[in-house]
Amino acid sequence: MPNFKKKLSSLSLIWVAFIVLLFFFSFAIHNILILPSWLFLFYLSGKIFRIRREFKNNVSRWNNFLMIQEFIINNGLYKETSDVFLSAVFTISESENEIIITACKMGNFLDSKLEHLDLELSALFNLPLEEKIIRPVIVEYKFIIEPPERLVLKSSSKETIDDLEINLGYGVKYNPVTCPHILVAGGTGSGKSVFISFLILELLKRGSTIYIADPKNSDLGSLSYYLGDERVATNPNNIARIIRLAVTEMYERYSEMREKFKYGTNFNDHGYKTIWLIFDEMGAFLASGTDKNSKAVVNEVMDGIKQIILLGRQAGVFVLISAQQMSANTLNTDLRDNLGLRIALGQNSNEGYRMVFGSATPEPQPIEIKGSGFLFKQGAGKETAQYWESPFLDTHQFDFINELKLYIDKE
Known part of the structure; x- marks a missing residue:
């Protein structure tokens, strides 16, 4: 450390002296020497800058070393005999x-x-x-050191996006081709509905076909007024109907793609847009199977969802499943592990995190910001779920329904 200080001080003095001499005696210097003099000054400035940066890095490393040394002592991470x-x-x-x-x-x-x-x-x-x-x-x-920026939603004019990648904010970008299907868990007030609403708009901007199943007939169920009853279902029989539609479209795409077969291609290469099934509060739907007939409907729906999860990727048919609390009864672990993007919003228990993330369960920490939680994206190079803040919606700057109307075709 002292050597750095000495070298930096010496070069700084030479730099100052050279500036003074160049200023006062420039009139006496032959023109041919002016350019080399300035070039030498630039070289000297660069040298000083590099030494200052190296000195700063060494100071930082030295301070970190002293901090760790004190940390070892204070936490009893040693034994002396x-x-x-x-x-x-x-x-x-x-x-x-x-x-x-x-x-x-x-x-x-x-x-x-x-x-x-x-x-x-x-x-x-x-x-x-x-x-x-x-x-x-x-x-x-x-x-x-520097946390990523949270995405803030603001009203905008209608836009069409060709890129399938969606910016989720906080340094996360999502592409269903490389990371198919989504799982979102979060209790009341966690920001789950806001996040799903944001995703609906992003999918519509990309020309996606959206089916919504909302067995509790809450906020998403009310979107039938805008998207139509053929796309939004709230009772078990209608939910089964839209599942059949999505599964049928998936198999029809596979049939057409086989007729124009080309190795290594997917729906995007054949000109298809994505189809998304958004299933809100799956736990509530499963609870509706109370007799023989209703159980048959539940089994049909779950079989259709299983087909989409396992086969939908290449055909461009994807599913988003949300639930307040995940459990093995809501979705078995084999299917859960096929959901590429998994999110748990709000505070949760260790068991709750384990049901969402499985082997990627993070170390729990306090969740203080509404709309924040943990996110795990397969293929992102992370072994466990990471802290994440979902897009922020300010009702004074953003009206979801007005934005939604921009992307609804009125015939």
Whole structure:
């Protein structure tokens, strides 16, 4: 560290002296020397800038080293005897956006402690934990320095989007081709309805056909006034009808695509738009199966949903399932794991998170912002669900129904 200071001070003095000399004696310098003089000045400025940056990085690393050293002592992550001294070993990697703390396991009594330092390390750096990865020999803690921006919904003129990718805000982009189907869990007041409403608009902008099943006949059910009863269903028999429509369209697409078969293509290559089945409050629908006839309807619907989840991707037929509380009775784990994007909004229990995320269950943390929770996207390179904030709707700036009317064809 002292060497950096000395080098930086020397170069800074040379730079200042050269500026003064160049200013006062420029009239006496031959024209042929003026350009080399300025070039040397630019070179010297760049050198000083690089040294300053390297000095700053070294100061940061030194401060982090002292923080970790004190952290080890304060948290008792060492053991000293007359024969041996054992201490936890950490490495720190820092970039513009995150800090990664790696705790090295040594096969001793400290290993179990190293796997449960979430709150302590978050407090040490005053940063939210983004992800924790436990390996046989290391534990990685990743902290966000600059959190992503939350998407704020604002009214706009009608727009048509060809790109299937949807910006969900907070650094997340979603494409059903690479990550088919969506699961959204969240209780009353969690922001689930706002998020689904946002998705409906984004899908309509892309020319998608939307079917809505709302067995509780709540907000989404009322959209039948705008989308029509043929697209929105609230009673079991009508829900079964729209499921049959979606499944039939899926198989018709497969039949037409086989006639124009080309290896490695999907619905998009054949000019089809996506079809989305949005099934709100699936738990309420399952509870409607109370007798032989109603149970037969429930079984038919669930069989159709299973077909869409397992076969719909290539044909461009997708499903979004929402529920206040997920359980094995709502959706079995095999089908759940085929839902590429899984979201749990609001505060939830450990068991609740496990039912949504399975092996990708995150370490629980307080959820204080409405519309926030955890999100897991298959193929994103994350091993566990990450903290996420859904798009924010300000009712003074955004009217969902007015926006919806822009994308409804009136014949």
